[in-house]
Amino acid sequence: MIRAICLLAAVFGAAPAWAEAAPHIIEGEFAAKVPTEPETGAWTKATPLTVTLYRQRTVRLRDKDVNHKLDTELGPRTAAVKVVYSKKQLGVQVSWDDATQDQLEHAYHDAFGDAVAIEFPQKYGMGESLPYVGMGDIDHPVVVTIQRAHKDASHNRQFVAAGFGSLTAIERDTEMKMTYDAAAKRWHAVFVRPLKDHNLDLTHGLVPMGLAIWEGGVHERGGNKALAPWRFIRLGKHKLDPDYLAYVSWGEDGQPIGDPKKGETIAKTQCIACHRFADQQVAPVGIAPGLENIGGYAVARYLQESVQEPSKVILRPLNPNRHYDKSGKRDPHGAYPNAVAYTWSVPGADGKHMSKMPPFAHLPADDVNNLVAYLKTIKDPLNTKGAQ
Numbered sequence: 001m002i003r004a005i006c007l008l009a010a011v012f013g014a015a016p017a018w019a020e021a022a023p024h025i026i027e028g029e030f031a032a033k034v035p036t037e038p039e040t041g042a043w044t045k046a047t048p049l050t051v052t053l054y055r056q057r058t059v060r061l062r063d064k065d066v067n068h069k070l071d072t073e074l075g076p077r078t079a080a081v082k083v084v085y086s087k088k089q090l091g092v093q094v095s096w097d098d099a100t101q102d103q104l105e106h107a108y109h110d111a112f113g114d115a116v117a118i119e120f121p122q123k124y125g126m127g128e129s130l131p132y133v134g135m136g137d138i139d140h141p142v143v144v145t146i147q148r149a150h151k152d153a154s155h156n157r158q159f160v161a162a163g164f165g166s167l168t169a170i171e172r173d174t175e176m177k178m179t180y181d182a183a184a185k186r187w188h189a190v191f192v193r194p195l196k197d198h199n200l201d202l203t204h205g206l207v208p209m210g211l212a213i214w215e216g217g218v219h220e221r222g223g224n225k226a227l228a229p230w231r232f233i234r235l236g237k238h239k240l241d242p243d244y245l246a247y248v249s250w251g252e253d254g255q256p257i258g259d260p261k262k263g264e265t266i267a268k269t270q271c272i273a274c275h276r277f278a279d280q281q282v283a284p285v286g287i288a289p290g291l292e293n294i295g296g297y298a299v300a301r302y303l304q305e306s307v308q309e310p311s312k313v314i315l316r317p318l319n320p321n322r323h324y325d326k327s328g329k330r331d332p333h334g335a336y337p338n339a340v341a342y343t344w345s346v347p348g349a350d351g352k353h354m355s356k357m358p359p360f361a362h363l364p365a366d367d368v369n370n371l372v373a374y375l376k377t378i379k380d381p382l383n384t385k386g387a388q
């Protein structure tokens with residue numbers, strides 16, 4: 001099917017396969033037991049959702065070879081995601097093609113290994129904004145569980161993250177297993193966690209889940225990865241809030257949002273002083289997040305709220321130590337303070353952070369939706385440009 005679309009695209013110049021609508025619901029399979037071995041037991045009955053991940057580059061390293069590798073274009077990265085749950089547990093299986101099995105050996109800091117992470121917001125449901133998908137944001141912490149291809153499973157980690165670079169390690173409550181199928185050149189990673197514990201309560205009919213994959217073969221690590229947009233796990237045994245389903249589903253599955261052409265005109269006049277995207281590259285790097293691939297890893301509802309109420313979800317700078325104020329006073333370690341122009345929020349009168357992005361609340365709703373429709377087109381799984 002995908003090949004057929006690609007062929008058609010090649011012949012008629014139509015949109016490539018990944019520009020098509022992406023289903024956003026992962027149907028959970030209820031079972032007595034959640035298997036920790038991939039593709040066994042209830043996993044074989046669960047229906048996979050194919051998810052496309054988009055590259056995000058937040059860190060440039062000093063090493064030219066590493067940077068060159070990071071710019072290497074691989075094919076689109078897609079993963080098949082399955083969910084199995086029981087009365088007490090929730091399991092996620094992520095499977096993806098990978099021609100090279102990059103395992104960490106010893107010092108993880110010097111090495112690049114294949115890795116996969118899932119995340120869940122600590123708060124979700126009607127009245128809660130979806131967090132920034134890249135590890136939460138100042139007001140919306142997420143629980144991140146990461147496993148790395150390593151001979152020693154103790155390198156797997158769990159964090160509560162409240163924005164990029166703000167991680168608090170927590171005790172692991174998730175069983176993890178990463179298995180490389182050398183014949184199929186495919187990874188299967190299984191996560192099995194409690195449905196409910198003091199970090200998370202997933203006993204709801206619809207649960208947002210984030211997904212990131214690192215390809216060690218092109219030197220991805222940390223902020224350099226491929227990111228999927230929030231996908232939503234449907235747990236049929238738990239109560240579904242139809243309003244929340246409608247809220248997160250806006251603009252998904254090919255639902256029309258607005259006119260991207262009109263949105264493009266607005267974006268190219270109102271947003272380019274701060275953001276880089278598509279052929280608009282005048283904003284200083286780091287003054288605001290780059291919107292390269294934003295349409296790939298951000299859902300429409302998040303984009304709509306980002307434009308109308310930027311202070312609801314405030315990103316932490318993705319690369320805060322890039323710009324220093326050399327006229328400022330050094331700290332006891334000799335480091336200069338970060339340059340104020342490159343911070344993305346300021347403390348408000350009530351102590352809450354305020355985004356430096358002006359709210360575009362004055363824009364008519366149609367214009368906002370046209371903008372969102374345009375932002376959703378800014379995506380290409382082969383794009384390796386920065387997001388910082």
Ligand code: HEC
Nearest residue numbers: 270271274287288289306310313314315344355356357358
């Ligand atoms: C004065 C600078 C400025 C302008 C103008 C501006 N933004 Fe922003 N924008 C920011 C900053 C700083 C952030 C990061 C802080 C935050 O999360 O609000 C941001 C964040 C965002 C995000 C979230 C990015 C992500 O990776 O999740 C989106 C989407 C966005 N802006 C869209 C727009 C659009 C669309 C426009 C034009 C209508 C616009 N911005 C105009 C400064 C700006």
